[in-house]
Amino acid sequence: MASKLIRIASYQAENQQELSLRQAFDLLESKLRPPFPLIIPSPQEYTQLNQAILYGVLVEPHFAKIHIKHLHAIVVDGYKLFLNLLDGLVNELYGKFVDSVKDQLIWVTREMIDVSAVGIDGLLVSLLRQIVGGDFSGGNLWLCFELVGVFLSKWDCLLEEEPLVLTSALYTFLRLLSDHCRLLRNPELGVLRQLEIEFCVKMLREQFHLCLKIGRDLVRLLQDLVHVPEFRTIWKDLVLNPSEFRTAGFSDISELYCTRTSGRYFLLRITPEMETHLRFLLTHVMLGSQKRYQTWFAKKFLLGPERESLVVDIVRFICCAHHPSNEIIQSNIIPRWAVIGWLLKCCRKNYIEANGKLALFYDWLFFNEKVDNIMNIEPAMLLMVCSLPNYIDFTHSLLEFLLLLVDNYDLDHKDILIRGVSSAFHTVVQKGVVHSLDVLTRCDALSPSIRQRLQKLLLQ
Amino acid sequence: MVWLRDIVPAAQNNINTHFILLDKGKITSDGQNKMCLALAADKTAAVHLQLWGEECDAFEAGDIIRMENGIFSYNRNNLVLRAGKRGKVEKLGEFTMEFVETPNMSEIKWVPDPNNFNKYVQHSVISPHSRIFPPTP
Numbered sequence: 001m002a003s004k005l006i007r008i009a010s011y012q013a014e015n016q017q018e019l020s021l022r023q024a025f026d027l028l029e030s031k032l033r034p035p036f037p038l039i040i041p042s043p044q045e046y047t048q049l050n051q052a053i054l055y056g057v058l059v060e061p062h063f064a065k066i067h068i069k070h071l072h073a074i075v076v077d078g079y080k081l082f083l084n085l086l087d088g089l090v091n092e093l094y095g096k097f098v099d100s101v102k103d104q105l106i107w108v109t110r111e112m113i114d115v116s117a118v119g120i121d122g123l124l125v126s127l128l129r130q131i132v133g134g135d136f137s138g139g140n141l142w143l144c145f146e147l148v149g150v151f152l153s154k155w156d157c158l159l160e161e162e163p164l165v166l167t168s169a170l171y172t173f174l175r176l177l178s179d180h181c182r183l184l185r186n187p188e189l190g191v192l193r194q195l196e197i198e199f200c201v202k203m204l205r206e207q208f209h210l211c212l213k214i215g216r217d218l219v220r221l222l223q224d225l226v227h228v229p230e231f232r233t234i235w236k237d238l239v240l241n242p243s244e245f246r247t248a249g250f251s252d253i254s255e256l257y258c259t260r261t262s263g264r265y266f267l268l269r270i271t272p273e274m275e276t277h278l279r280f281l282l283t284h285v286m287l288g289s290q291k292r293y294q295t296w297f298a299k300k301f302l303l304g305p306e307r308e309s310l311v312v313d314i315v316r317f318i319c320c321a322h323h324p325s326n327e328i329i330q331s332n333i334i335p336r337w338a339v340i341g342w343l344l345k346c347c348r349k350n351y352i353e354a355n356g357k358l359a360l361f362y363d364w365l366f367f368n369e370k371v372d373n374i375m376n377i378e379p380a381m382l383l384m385v386c387s388l389p390n391y392i393d394f395t396h397s398l399l400e401f402l403l404l405l406v407d408n409y410d411l412d413h414k415d416i417l418i419r420g421v422s423s424a425f426h427t428v429v430q431k432g433v434v435h436s437l438d439v440l441t442r443c444d445a446l447s448p449s450i451r452q453r454l455q456k457l458l459l460q
Numbered sequence: 461m462v463w464l465r466d467i468v469p470a471a472q473n474n475i476n477t478h479f480i481l482l483d484k485g486k487i488t489s490d491g492q493n494k495m496c497l498a499l500a501a502d503k504t505a506a507v508h509l510q511l512w513g514e515e516c517d518a519f520e521a522g523d524i525i526r527m528e529n530g531i532f533s534y535n536r537n538n539l540v541l542r543a544g545k546r547g548k549v550e551k552l553g554e555f556t557m558e559f560v561e562t563p564n565m566s567e568i569k570w571v572p573d574p575n576n577f578n579k580y581v582q583h584s585v586i587s588p589h590s591r592i593f594p595p596t597p
Contacts, residue, residue, distance in 0.1 A: 011518040013526060013550040280556045291596040292482055296522035296555060 004059040006096035017089055024051035032056055033063075036070050049074060050081045054089075058104045068111055079117035087123050091272045094130045106146045113154045121165040124150075125268065128172045133269055134179055134307040141192060148173060148195045152202075159207070167213050170203045171221065171265050178224035179309055197230050204234050208245040215261035216366060217316070219253065220358065239412075254413055257366045260373070263321035269313035274301055278314065278339075282322055287334045294342055308352050311343045315359040323375040337383035341394070357401045365405060365417050367424035374431050381428045385439050392445045399440065403453050418460050425458055465504035465563065467532045469539060469570050469580045473546045475530040478502065480557040481509070481523045483593040487516045499593035500525070500541065501559035506590060507532070508566035510540040515549060524553045532565070539566045561595045562588045 002008070005018050024047075031037055032052060041049055056067040071082060090105070097105065109127065112120050124147075131144050151158065151169045158166055173196045180193050204211055211218060222238065225231040237244040242251050249255075267275065277300075281293050302308060318336050329335070340360060347353035360383070363376040380398070387395040406417045428434055440446065441455055462477050479500040487496040496516040500509040511519065519525060529547035533539070543549045567587040570580040589595055 009518065009551075010514060011549060011551055013552050277555045284556075284558055292521070293555065295596070300522070300554075 005055070005098070005101055006093055007098055008096075015093065017092060021051045021055040021085070021089075024048040025055040028052040032067065032070065034066065034070075036073060041074070046074070046076070047081065050085060054082060054085050057108050058101045061100060061104055064104060064107065068108070072115070077118070079112060079115065080119055083112060083117050083119035083123050087119065087126050090123065090126045090130065095273075102143075106150065110150060110154065113150070113157055116157070116161045121162045121168075124162075124165050125168050126272075128168060128268055129271055131172065131176065132271060133176070133313055134304065134309045136183065136186070136189075136306060138188075141188060144176060145192050145195070148192070148199055152195065152199055155202070163207075163210055164213065166203060166207065167210055168265070168268055170200060170211060171214055171217070172268050173200050174218075174221040174225065175269055175313070177228070178221070179306065181225065181228050183306075197228070201230055201234065205245075208247045208250065212247070212250060212256065212259070214265060215259035216257050216362070217261040217265060219256050220362060224355075253410075254416055257413070257416060258368065258371070260363065260371055260376075261320070266313070266317040266321040269310075270317050274310075274314070275317075278318065279322060281334065281339060282318070282324060282336060283328060283333065285334050286332045287338060288332075290334045290338070290342075298346060302346060308347055308349060309355075311347055311352060312355045312359045314343055315340055315356050316362070319360065319363065319379050320373075320376050323373075335382065336379040337386055340379050341383050341387065341391075354401070357398065358405070360398075361402050361405060364402065364421050364424040365409060366420040367427065368420070369423060369427055374427055374433070377424045377428065378433050381425075381433050385434055388439065388443060389445060395440075395443075396446060396450065399446070399450055399454065403450070403457070406457065418457060422457055422460055463504040464500075464502045464507050464541075464565060467507070467541065467565055469533050471531070471533055473529045473531040473544050475532055475541065475547070476528050477530065478524065478526040478552065479507075479509075480555075480559050481519055481521050481525060482506070482559065482561070483521050484511075484519070485592065497538070497540070497592060499561075499590050501561060503558045503560060506559070506561045506564045508538060508540045508564070508590065508592065510535060510538070510542040512542065515543065519549075519551060522554050523551050524555075524557050526550050526552050539568075539570070541566075561590070564588070564590045567591065 003018060003022070005021070006015065025032075028048060029052070050071075053067045053071050057064050057071075060067070071079070075082070086105075086108070094102075105127075109120075109123060112123065127143070127147055131147065132140050147169075151166065155166075177193065177196050177200065180189050180196065183189060219238075222231060222235055226235050238253055242253065270278070277293075277297055281290065281297070285293055301310060318340055322336070324333070324336070344353060344356050344360075347356055360380045363372055364380060366372075367377060380402075384395045384398050387398075402421065406414070406421050409417055425437060429437060437454075437458065441451055441458075443451070462475060464477060464479060467475055467477070479502045482499040482501055484499075485497040487494050489495070494513055494516045496511045498509040498511055498519070500507055527541070527543060527547060527549050529544070530541055530549070531544040531547060532541045535542065563585065564587065567585065567590060569583045569586055571583040573579040573581045
């Protein structure tokens, strides 16, 4: 059976959300043209009316304005239900929307920003999450283009009503730019790149106090763009002239280092489907039974020359946005370190593997027991320890990478890095993640020089 | 709805169940019709699934499938679960389903129930896992 909303493949079960919207529309179709009845609807009727109008807006572009006028006339909850329905639809069915529906989706999003609808920040985040990292297909770039256009054209309104969502957009477009700036020879990307750069520079130069809310991962994202001319000056100012940002309370990059990035930023670069699959893997699959799931996941999300870059975002997500309960940790369910180990080994490109390790260790570099969460650093420790003795080279490479980071990541703030990593090591012992660091410092299979450097670090 | 561990070979299309597709074999053709064998499982057991015609291209490993009025019987010497002419299969989703690969209901020797020749009972295990789709190491 054909649908006006989504592409239905053969042998696909009917989708409940699509069904309920369509049924509401069919039921109320005659009441969706003016003159609109002025009877106050019951809660159930209100729900159906919202469903019908939403369906109408998405599948009847010629009547969309009439549908929206109708919505404005009947709304009693600040558009909360309407946006709730739309958000649910985007999260579950965006990938299946027919093209005209996607156009309508952007149109209605702009309409909802204009009326400061309740939940518009959630919808914008859901839309940002539908941009797939490492995907340069036309459809994906189209969404990127439309969304950066929305954020630029609705800047004033969003700044006033939902300033935090601008930080979500900044995180997203900075991250996407590091992919988009790698494929310089692709002409399609030229215009998109310029718009993304325009948005990000505007945020960083005009609303730096907002950008600070992202926390330390802002530095990680900006570092990947240092080679881009527009960001080179920003980076220089960040490192050498913090006062250029004219932001009270910001005098040094270390203030960003000390701010842990909230888990919700890491959701931005994982689609809801990826999130569901990863959380299922880490909650229901036993260690030893993960092989098939991993094959399916890799085939669906990591296949393709540029898709590998997603590994970096997934590692960050697992460390910081998925904290299993004690019950799960003590069970046979596959632990986070094992999934991260598999992901790192999936990397074919050296720079992606390096970025993946940076993502794994990022919270180590600035660890402070008072503000940081041990759950963010636990996977790296366990990955190093549990890779002994069978994958000794892997432990070696991880430890070496960590020590290299301490020495080279920020020469002006080496004291912070030493303190952070040392603190991280001591905390994992103190909290019982491992019994003792002897497992590393007294491991004969690790080179004496690595062990020496580690011991020296631990004493500081 | 029935768990895979509870299915019994019978010439009846009354199997309502759901499972996840673990692996799919090569699509072959007898000239007119496409056929392909697959491994399906739920959290109680696994089974060989026979896909027929357009079903062969519609499903991939990782798909969660609902079967209505399916049939579990001997088809060309293979004991397989299939939709058959009167059944239907539909894709519900992907990935989020637990499964086991043993026992495999197709790798069991079934014999007629001595008390009721119309029914089958388990006699012995031919193989704990599918011999066609062995578990990935």
